Every structure is written in structure tokens, then in C-alpha cells.
Amino acid sequence: MITLTRTGAAENVALITLNRPTALNALCRQLMQELSETLLKVEHDSTYNVIVLTGSEKAFAAGADIKEMAKLEFADVFQKDDFFANWDTLYHIAKPVIAAVNGFALGGGTELALMCDIIYAGENAVFGQPEVSIGTIPGLGGTQRWPRFTNKSIAMEICLTGDRISAHDAKEVGLVSKVFPTQQLVAEAVILADRIAKNSPLIVKTVKKSVGTAYETSLNQGLEVEKHLFQSTFATNDRREGMSAFSEKRAAKWSGN
Numbered sequence: 001m002i003t004l005t006r007t008g009a010a011e012n013v014a015l016i017t018l019n020r021p022t023a024l025n026a027l028c029r030q031l032m033q034e035l036s037e038t039l040l041k042v043e044h045d046s047t048y049n050v051i052v053l054t055g056s057e058k059a060f061a062a063g064a065d066i067k068e069m070a071k072l073e074f075a076d077v078f079q080k081d082d083f084f085a086n087w088d089t090l091y092h093i094a095k096p097v098i099a100a101v102n103g104f105a106l107g108g109g110t111e112l113a114l115m116c117d118i119i120y121a122g123e124n125a126v127f128g129q130p131e132v133s134i135g136t137i138p139g140l141g142g143t144q145r146w147p148r149f150t151n152k153s154i155a156m157e158i159c160l161t162g163d164r165i166s167a168h169d170a171k172e173v174g175l176v177s178k179v180f181p182t183q184q185l186v187a188e189a190v191i192l193a194d195r196i197a198k199n200s201p202l203i204v205k206t207v208k209k210s211v212g213t214a215y216e217t218s219l220n221q222g223l224e225v226e227k228h229l230f231q232s233t234f235a236t237n238d239r240r241e242g243m244s245a246f247s248e249k250r251a252a253k254w255s256g257n
């Protein structure tokens with residue numbers, strides 16, 4: 001249900017594709033287990049620097065698997081076994097993750113994209129949180145990340161109505177950073193991944209940690225974390241190399257330490 005392809009100019013971009021076409025990439029347990037395993041494999045393989053997560057042209061993911069969920073009771077999801085085990089692996093990956101979203105990204109599909117660091121959308125992308133229309137609520141971060149990434153009014157409207165929004169509307173409200181023709185989307189996401197992958201993986205990881213802190217703390221706490229992370233780069237060879245290379249007018253050669 002998941003394919004992993006090595007790509008990018010330097011072959012250091014992991015293209016992870018959700019591949020369950022018969023159910024529009026609905027996020028069943030097996031798919032999420034495989035996704036989690038693939039993400040951890042890439043995370044621990046130093047030959048990969050950046051991850052691009054995508055689906056098909058028709059669907060990034062049509063949400064959690066409703067047919068699987070329909071059989072569950074409260075005790076199943078709360079106590080007996082954690083229905084969301086492994087679902088947030090994506091959010092804890094230290095390497096940058098770019099979501100390349102074409103087609104339906106509904107419910108858990110939108111929430112999966114919201115766990116990524118950057119969202120690029122194809123012109124046919126559709127985002128939304130339709131859980132309210134099937135008697136439940138977003139459970140993978142939708143009610144928390146929409147207000148942080150857009151604003152309260154947009155978040156409430158999306159989550160209370162279940163309405164879908166287009167790629168261009170998603171860009172307008174700040175959910176996605178760029179919109180591309182559907183067929184170019186993945187290539188554009190890989191070009192972006194290449195630009196990130198040209199930098200030191202060590203420093204890229206530090207940048208991700210610092211920006212991510214802005215969504216977890218107060219401004220003052222975040223500024224304190226940023227200051228310490230900035231200072232910590234002065235203990236790295238890559239910081240020395242980057243500044244020397246600038247002065248010597250040459251390309252930096254990163255050692256990753």
C-alpha cells in the first residue's frame with residue numbers, strides 16, 4: 001500500500017506514495033502501519049535527506065477508513081487497542097517532509113498533509129474535514145492544526161460544516177504554499193526537496209526543529225529555543241564550512257557534523 005522511490009538530482013529524496021487505489025487511499029490500519037515503517041526506515045537512512053509524501057492524481061487520501069471504523073466501539077478506540085497507534089509517526093520525523101497533494105485530501109487525508117512541513121497542492125486538490133457529517137470529529141489534529149495554520153473562523157467553518165475547499169482557496173487561507181498543474185505537482189515537490197537537500201542535513205534538521213517549536217510554545221519560549229539552537233550551530237563543522245565557503249567564494253561541502 002506504500003511505495004518508496006529514491007529520486008532527486010542527488011538521489012537523496014525519498015518519494016513515498018500512498019497506493020491503495022481501490023479505496024482512494026483511505027487510511028486503514030495496514031496502510032498506516034506500512035507508512036509508519038517506511039517513514040522510520042527513511043528517517044534512519046542517512047542517504048535520504050528530504051521526504052516527499054504523495055498519493056495518486058485522484059486522491060491524496062480520502063480519510064480514515066470509514067468501513068474499518070464503522071465496526072468499532074468506544075472501548076475499542078479508547079482502551080482495547082489504540083486506533084491511532086503509529087498515526088503521528090509522520091509528525092515526529094526529523095527530516096523535512098513535503099506533502100504533494102492531488103485530488104481528495106479529506107478528513108485524515110487533510111490531517112496527514114497538515115502534519116507535513118510544507119504543503120504543495122495540485123490544481124485538482126480538495127481539502128476538508130467531513131467527519132462531522134459522519135457523526136464524529138477530526139481526530140488526527142484537524143481541530144488543532146487548522147486554527148494554528150489559518151484562523152479560528154476558517155477552522156470552525158471547515159470543521160463544523162464538513163465543506164470542502166479547493167487548492168486555490170487552501171492557498172488563500174494559508175494552508176498550502178503553492179499550487180501547480182496536477183501533472184507537474186510531484187516534479188515540483190521534488191525540485192523543492194532538491195533545494196532543501198542542497199543544505200547541510202544537520203542544519204536543515206535544526207531549522208525544522210526551531211520552526212516547529214513555534215507551534216508548540218509561547219513566543220518567548222520559542223525565541224529561547226531558537227537562540228540555543230542558533231548557538232549550537234557554532235559547535236558544528238557544517239557551520240564552520242558554510243561560513244568559510246562563503247568567504248572563499250566556493251560551494252560548501254557538508255560533512256553532516
Ligand SMILES: C/C=C/C(=O)SCCNC(=O)CCNC(=O)[C@H](O)C(C)(C)COP(=O)(O)OP(=O)(O)OC[C@H]1O[C@@H](n2cnc3c(N)ncnc32)[C@H](O)[C@@H]1OP(=O)(O)O
Nearest residue numbers: 023024026062063064065066067104106107108130139140
Ligand atoms: C480521524 C479521521 C477521521 C476520518 O478521516 S473520517 C473519513 C473522512 N473522509 C470522508 O468522509 C470521505 C469519504 N469518501 C467520500 O466521500 C468519497 O469517496 C469521495 C468524495 C472522496 C470520492 O467519491 P467518488 O469519486 O464517487 O468515489 P467513491 O466511489 O465514493 O470511492 C471509491 C471507493 O473508495 C471507497 N472509499 C472512499 N473513501 C473511503 C473512506 N474514507 N473509507 C473507506 N472507503 C472509502 C469507497 O467506498 C469506494 O469503494 P467501493 O468501490 O468498494 O464502493
